[in-house]
Amino acid sequence: MAVTYLSTFRRLSALVLMVITTAASAEQPLRVEQLQRCGDLLQLDVQAFCLQISGLDDAGFQVSLNGTPLPAEALERDGDRLRISINSAESQSGPLWLEQHEQTSNPVWVSLKGSNVVAATDQEVAKNMDGITTYVDLISLIIEESHNGAAEAQRLAEKYDAEVVGMIPPLNTYQLRLPANNLDERDALVLRLGNEVSVDAVVTEESGAEESIESETSRPPDADDQEWASNRFLDAVNYYQRRLHTGGDIETQPIRIGVIEREVDFDTPDFADYLGECRADSQRTCVYARDAAKPDGHGTTVAGVFAAAWNEGGNSGFLRGLDDVGPGFDVIVDRNSDAGITANVAASVNLVEDGVRVLNWSWGIHRVGAIDINGKEVDSLVRSGIAMSGYEELLEEFFLWLREEHPDVVVVNSAGNASSFSGSDEYRLPSSFVTDQLFVVGGHQRSDEDVQIADPRYVVKRNASNIDMRVDIMAAACVRGSTAVEDEQGEAHCGTSYATPLVAGLLAAMMSIDPELTPAQLRMLLRRSAMTIGEEYDFEPTDADDLTAPILPSERANELNHPDIGLSARLDMYKALDLTVQSLSRDR
Structure with a gap:
């Protein structure tokens, strides 16, 4: 009888342990929270990566790179930390994820291209x-x-x-x-x-270990769907779905987008279905990123403009809306390490070498002493003159390399949120660089005017948005952030950080229609399709009113009396796609 009781007790204990383990797994899902190069960063033949994992218990697990399981001898585990070794000659850059107990983690992008820098403690x-x-x-x-x-x-x-x-x-x-x-x-x-x-x-390098990439500005009391309506967001999604449906006369091409951000919260409804092997479906948008602890982080919101699920209460990603007919967009979120601007550039180099065509830089810095449009000193995201000089040289090397080795890549950069000037190299980087491959985006918001969308009075500049003729175009600065609860409406997040991915996502969609488009041609289509914002100043505005480079007659079919001439440019996502398809037809 004692043996029977003991056997029953053991079975019950095992059952309780299984229930506890299952409950723990349910409470803490399997996530890759951190992934960075470790060991000797100069060693390229066999590269080591260190991961911080949550939700991993003591049972067996599997790590896959590009869908292929890594051998056990390539893995070293120490609690929640995992060290993996990858033979560069036998592998390619790609997504990595873990599997355990029928759970899959978020996929993170592993680049084997070798550009890595160390962050200070x-x-x-x-x-x-x-x-x-x-x-x-x-x-x-x-x-x-x-x-x-x-x-x-x-x-x-x-x-x-x-x-x-x-x-x-x-x-x-x-x-x-x-x-x-x-x-x-x-x-x-x-x-x-x-x-x-x-x-x-x-x-x-001047950077704190956990400094925000670009500070947000004051939020409006309410931000509704009219913000993205001002850029004809839904019209563009509808146009892409109708015009580029399966079996149509245009064959779209997959495009990779690199987003220089830290992480994305995969526990939000916006990103919950991006776990594991996303690319099993060739047409869907995929997101590769480290997992964030909170749903309202900068990286989650920026990535959400590209790829958040629709109708979940938070964000709604533009590229995600193209899934049914799209070619399969890859959104790779990576920042290399916490080593500031140097790490941003290192991550960008790796991503470009991994095939990224569009880089989203929702970040920027001002020189100490920079003044805003009211003559006051900028007091956020400032760097010393010595640091700025070094950054300027590093960014110059990056854009020279880009022009020589990757002339088809574009970088989309936020104009900044300091009510200052985006184009002066004495004041702000990287937006002050003048190159076809760099697009600079300012931010606007809905006005109180009861006018049609195409009317320049439909929107007004965000008070905090940086301006001047180096800004190529303005887009909606306010979006809804992701939430932890399904069907819960996210809070408004505002800043040029969030206008930037609207433009970057559109450029990726345009490239998917015609991959041969050059950066100069993309800018031409973007500006020719633009709606207007602001007032006409006959090309001689005061600095405070020069929101973007003024629309030229050449951007309006050389009509000297066109009403748009002299006004600033506002993003029209629908018209840009339409012109892209039209130009493709003319090329054929």
């Missing part, structure tokens, strides 16, 4: 004279093109008793850890390194 930063957090012992060297970057960086590291710890090889940029314990020692070494004949520039 809280103990490795200090406040400089401007009161800005800066790295004490980590700097990056941009090596002159005439030198072998890797060899020269190693030579300089040995000369100055430093260590090469990171790199962006396509830009001949290498990160060094200096033997510096304070900013005086660092600055002395930076000065000496900057005087080396082989060094083009030194990049000093």
Whole structure:
């Protein structure tokens, strides 16, 4: 009898343990919260990646890369941390996810292209004279093109008793850890390194470990569907679905979009169905990202403009609305590490080499001393003059590389939220760069005027939006954020950060129709299709009223008396798609 009781007790214990395990799994789903290169970042043959996992118990699990399970010997586990080793010769960049107990994690993008930089810890930063957090012992060297970057960086590291710890090889940029314990020692070494004949520039990073990419501005009391209506969002989705239906005369092509953000909350209804092997359906939009803890983060909202599920109460993604007829868009959310602007550039290089055609940069920085349109100093997202000089050189190298090696790639950048000027290189980066491959987006919101959508008075500039002639176009700045509860309406998020993915998503859709479109042609179609905003100033506006580059006669079929001439440009998503299809027909 005792044996029977003992056997029954064991079965009940096992059942209780199973119930507890199942409940725990239900409470904490399987998620990849962090993925970064680790170990020797200069080693490219076999690359190591370290992951932070939640919801993983002690049972067996599987890790897949591009749909192929990784061998057990490639995995090392230590609690919630997982280290994987990937042979670059036998693998390609692609999505990675975990599986356990019939659960699948969020897929994260693993790039094997090799551009990676190290972020400083809280103990490795200090406040400089401007009161800005800066790295004490980590700097990056941009090596002159005439030198072998890797060899020269190693030579300089040995000369100055430093260590090469990171790199962006396509830009001949290498990160060094200096033997510096304070900013005086660092600055002395930076000065000496900057005087080396082989060094083009030194990049000093000014970034906190968890600083927001672009600060949001004050929210309106209410933001309804009229915001995106001002850019004809639904008309564009409807047009793409009708005109490019299956069996039609236009064959669309898949496009990859790179979003430089930290993470996305896959526990929200907006992203809950992006888990596991998304690409099993060739026509749907896929999202690859680290998992966020909260639904209202910057990355989740920006990614939501591209890919959030429809009618779930939160966001509604433009590319997600094209799923039934679309070619399969990949939205890759990655920021490399928390190493500030240098990491943003490293991630962008990797993504471009992984086939991304559109980069979304919903971030930007102002130089200390930058003034807004009212003559007051900008007090957010500012960097010292020394840091700005290094960033400017790094971004210049990036755009030169882009023009030479990847002329078909476009970067879409937010104009900024400081009521300042987007186009002055003395004040703001990266929006001040003038290149066909960089699109700059300002933000507007619905006005109180009872007029038709096409009327320039239908919207007004967001008070905080940066302006001037470097801005290519303005788009709706206010969106609904994702929520943790199904059918719950998200709060309004406002800023040029959210106008930017509207333009980036549209450009991706245009490329899917005609992949041969050049950046110059895309800009032409965007501007020719644009509606208007603001008042006419006969091409001589005061700085405070110059919202975007004014619409020219050449953008209105050379009609000198066209009413749009001289006004600023507002995004028309429907008309841009229509003109893209029309231009494709003429090409044929």
